[in-house]
Amino acid sequence: MQIISIVNKKGGVAKTTTALAIASGLSKRNFHVLAIDFDAQANFSKASGGEDDVVGSFDILTGKENINEAIQELPLYHLIGADKRLSSIDVALNKPGREFMLKKALSQIHSAYDFCIIDNPPALNVAVANSLVASDKIIICSSAEAFALDGLMELSTTLDDVHQFMNPALIVDGILITIFNPRTIIGQHIKEQLSKIAHVMNTKVYNTFIRRCNTISVSQSDRKNIFDFPTTKAAIDYGNFIDEFLGGHLHG
Ligand SMILES: Nc1ncnc2c1ncn2[C@@H]1O[C@H](COP(=O)(O)OP(=O)(O)OP(=O)(O)O)[C@@H](O)[C@H]1O
Ligand SMILES: [Mg+2]
Known part of the structure; x- marks a missing residue:
């Protein structure tokens, strides 16, 4: 199982949209996918059609439940859902080794899936730390709008710490430009700036970028996946992105 985290400390940069597209796109390519929602807003869980008030990612992080109890079997992929309790995860999970809870839980189901996709909150909290420690690769989403670069240097410092102390093998696979016009x-300018930051972070900006597309919000509120609208810009771009990602993945 490849474990992939979708991250950025900044809010509203299409992390959840990207995690939804990757989880459904990989499932449609016949991979077995587990998706984990780590955001108290639970947007990923809601857009996937997950159930409320069930055992979820909070219970896994705090070690209260076995990971198998949290897995919801949805039509396209399996889900470990989020709920509001995650907003106090830094208080609830406050013991030595707290960053390793997810890694330990996932080791029990490592051979059951091809990919695990983790949607993260716009924060650098202990849930995100768990995500970075457990992951093989991260994908950083960045919108191509004003202030898009905010928080990226802080993320870069966090990644340095994770590499040094907790997960030296973590690969920063790339920066995905989203909501691009x-x-x-401004879009072109930010693209150039992101290339420079990618260089500092020892990674790349993906060739594929995701164009602005109004169908995204419609698909999310209807709990459909973007590939149910195959002719839209977002479905085409996310499809190309998955091809680009898998190309790198398959060839190392
Ligand atoms: N390519 C796109 N075109 C148009 N709108 C988009 C696109 N991608 C995402 N959006 C919209 O932008 C908003 C933010 O997207 P999303 O929730 O995926 O971001 P996020 O990074 O997960 O946010 P948060 O940090 O709050 O979790 C949503 O309303 C979503 O529908
Ligand atoms: Mg989100």
Whole structure:
């Protein structure tokens, strides 16, 4: 199982949208996928059609339940859902080794899936630390709008610490530019800035970028996946992105 975290400390940069697209896109390519929602907003869980008030990622992080109790079998992929209790995870999970709870739990089901996709909150809390410690690869989402670069240097410092102390093998696979409008000057400018930051972080900006597309919010509120609208810009771009990602994945 490859464990992939979708991250950025900044909010509203399409982390959840990207995690949904990757989970459903990989499932449609016949991979066995487990998705984990680590955000108290539970947007990923809601858009996936997950159940409320069930054992979820909070119970796994705090070690209260076995991971198998938290897995919901949805039509496309399996889900470990989020709920509001995650907003106090830093208080609830406050013991030595707290960053290793997810890694330990996932070791029990490592051979059951091809991919585990983790949607993270816009934060650098202990849930995100668990995500970075357990992951093989991360994908950083960045919108191509003003202030898009905010928080990236802080993330970079956190990644340095994770590499040094907790998960030296973690690969920063790349930066995915989302909500992109190629016609705007700001979009082009941010693309150049992100390439420089990618260099500092020893990674790349993916060739594929995700164009702005109004169907995204419609698909999410209807609990459909973006590939149910195959002719839209978002379905085309996310499909290309998954191909690009898998190309790198298959060839190391
Ligand atoms: N390519 C796109 N085109 C248009 N709207 C988009 C696109 N991608 C995402 N959005 C919209 O932008 C908003 C933020 O997206 P999303 O919730 O995926 O971001 P996020 O990074 O997960 O946010 P948060 O940090 O709050 O968890 C949502 O309303 C979503 O529908
Ligand atoms: Mg989100």
